Amino acid sequence: MAENLITLDLNQPWSERCFCVAPLIVVGTKEANGEYNLAPKHMAMPLGWSNYFGFVCTPRHRTYQNIDRERAFTVSFPSPDEVILASLAAAPRDCSDTKPSLAALPTQPASIIDGVFLQGAYLNLECELQQIIDGFGENSLIAGKILAVQVTESALRLSDLDDQDLLLQSPLLAYLSPGRYAKIAESYSFPFPEGFHQ
Numbered sequence: 001m002a003e004n005l006i007t008l009d010l011n012q013p014w015s016e017r018c019f020c021v022a023p024l025i026v027v028g029t030k031e032a033n034g035e036y037n038l039a040p041k042h043m044a045m046p047l048g049w050s051n052y053f054g055f056v057c058t059p060r061h062r063t064y065q066n067i068d069r070e071r072a073f074t075v076s077f078p079s080p081d082e083v084i085l086a087s088l089a090a091a092p093r094d095c096s097d098t099k100p101s102l103a104a105l106p107t108q109p110a111s112i113i114d115g116v117f118l119q120g121a122y123l124n125l126e127c128e129l130q131q132i133i134d135g136f137g138e139n140s141l142i143a144g145k146i147l148a149v150q151v152t153e154s155a156l157r158l159s160d161l162d163d164q165d166l167l168l169q170s171p172l173l174a175y176l177s178p179g180r181y182a183k184i185a186e187s188y189s190f191p192f193p194e195g196f197h198q
């Protein structure tokens with residue numbers, strides 16, 4: 001027998017009433033004063049099968065304002081070992097409107113755009129702004145065109161390495177919204193239906 005379904009009150013945030021799995025990325029942008037900003041985002045995904053990537057951000061965040069001005073951003077995918085670093089990137093700004101926690105975050109320069117990555121991330125994207133779509137309540141979708149991608153050797157899929165072993169050796173970080181995270185090492189081949197094409 002199917003389990004009872006509970007209808008939620010949409011006047012309350014539905015996304016706080018059950019868990020949803022998401023990636024956890026760190027978006028890098030250039031500030032107006034020439035410094036670099038990093039901020040974690042979990043509402044993020046590839047936009048289609050080609051070279052586009054998007055994430056949700058509010059215009060109140062410096063990340064949005066920087067991208068709107070500079071028209072470029074980086075995306076770092078931290079591994080589970082870097083979850084604290086990703087969290088520190090969300091520490092509040094002080095009275096001079098800077099994030100002191102950023103000084104503790106190791107970074108490395110991007111190769112094509114003027115930006116930085118979180119050091120230690122297993123996947124790095126360099127994006128130019130494609131489009132900002134406002135109007136999802138107080139949030140917006142920021143869509144970038146990917147200009148360059150770097151993957152660490154230990155995260156790179158190889159024809160002579162089993163995907164299951166790859167993930168056992170280099171587990172992925174997942175954000176379990178709201179407020180939890182997971183280290184994903186155990187995985188299974190997806191049971192695609194026979195004759196399935198992308």
Ligand SMILES: Cc1cc2nc3c(=O)[nH]c(=O)nc-3n(C[C@H](O)[C@H](O)[C@H](O)COP(=O)(O)O)c2cc1C
Pocket residue numbers: 037038039040041042043044056057058060061062063064087089090091175
């Ligand atoms: C785990 C985690 C996930 C987050 N995901 C998002 C997100 O998907 N979209 C968003 O706008 N803010 C998200 N935030 C909040 C901002 O990234 C954060 O407040 C950031 O410090 C804003 O900084 P900025 O003003 O420098 O852009 C998240 C914060 C944390 C800790």
